[in-house]
Amino acid sequence: MNWENNVRKVVPYVPGEQPKAEKMIKLNTNECPYPPSPKVMEALQNLSANCMRLYPDPAVCDLRQALADYYKVNVEQVFVGVGSDDVIANAFMTFFNSEKPILFPDITYSFYDVWAELFGIPYERIALTSDFRINPKDYNKENGGIIFPNPNAPTGVLEDLSMIEEVLKANPDVVVMVDEAYIDFGGTSALSLLDKYDNLLVIQTFSKSRAMAGMRIGFAVGNEKLISYLNDVKFSFNSYTMNQTSIAMGVACVKDDEYFKTIVDKVITTRERVKGELRELGFSFPDSMSNFIFATHESIPAVEIFEACKKENIFVRYFKKPRIDNYLRISIGTDEEMDTLLAFLKQYIAERQ
Ligand SMILES: *Cc1c(COP(=O)(O)O)cnc(C)c1O
Secondary structure: OHHHHHOOOOOOOOOOOOOOOOOOEEOOOOOOOOOOOHHHHHHHHOOOHHHHHOOOOOOOHHHHHHHHHHHOOOHHHEEEEOHHHHHHHHHHHHHOOOOOOEEEEOOOOOOHHHHHHHHOOOEEEEOOOOOOOOOHHHHOOOOOOEEEEOOOOOOOOOOOHHHHHHHHHHOOOOOEEEEOOOHHHOOOOHHHHOOOOOOEEEEEEOOOOOOOHHHOOEEEEOOHHHHHHHHHHHHOOOOOOOOHHHHHHHHHHHHOHHHHHHHHHHHHHHHHHHHHHHHHOOEEOOOOOOOEEEEEEOOOOHHHHHHHHHHOOEEOEEOOOOOOOOOEEEEOOOHHHHHHHHHHHHHHHHHHO
């Protein structure tokens, strides 16, 4: 059993359940409830056998160019990866190499500490305020880098660009990463700050607002030097991370902006309606600018509601973690799905009171 002494032992990230139930309402991993653009399906159908036979373009030029055109940056400023999880993992490996701890909020995406442990990066969790806000002054200390999502997950709280700028101004000597997985649902992207701050890396994903979680596409935008360092690490690890199918479908997705805006607007409209209905049922939550609501009930423990929903094949997310173990993270589904959830909650809460 001596070989076990040399094993890298890690505590892995636990993703939300992907249940196999036939009839279920899946509101636990923040996927888009709508299908991707018909143009994306067309791109899939048009793939040739040759593109399966050959290696894909290791530099992923087509998709990077489509993103560069869309976000009005140079193609050398864009990096793509297999979901933003892959992009962020590569970025941790590339940019967080200090002896000083990297900083991120105590309540945040639970993959950050997993990557830090995996790569042996020291880290410190900075407590959010009691109303789940980031106080930029807390990031005004010695560190080896900074990462936070905006809007934050799982709280849904959006910070404005002046907060981000304050963090950037105080930390010119480290890389600051803003994980914008949910920015399309009502926030203003930090992309506009790229010209001013060469240590800023903005990371986004096709998994939420672009309805393509299954295709695994994420990207980072930063200054050309930052992106070239990121590419050096990627090419030292695996040249062909992006498969040809995802690349072709990703390009078609970026080019159909009208469809993209339509589905995002639908999610936002449903979210705003559901906020009102949840309040009426006795829930409260920080105002969400994402495609989920992080809610706590005035009398019933979150874990009990979570279990009760699960019995009905309605899946929401529950985190058994300090400060948030009485909250449920409820993804925004279709209007019909949300109505089923709300009807169940109404009945369940009435029976309990
Ligand atoms: C969903 C999510 C990601 C990862 O998304 P990918 O599917 O890997 O692109 C990254 N950060 C946050 C905050 C997320 O919620």
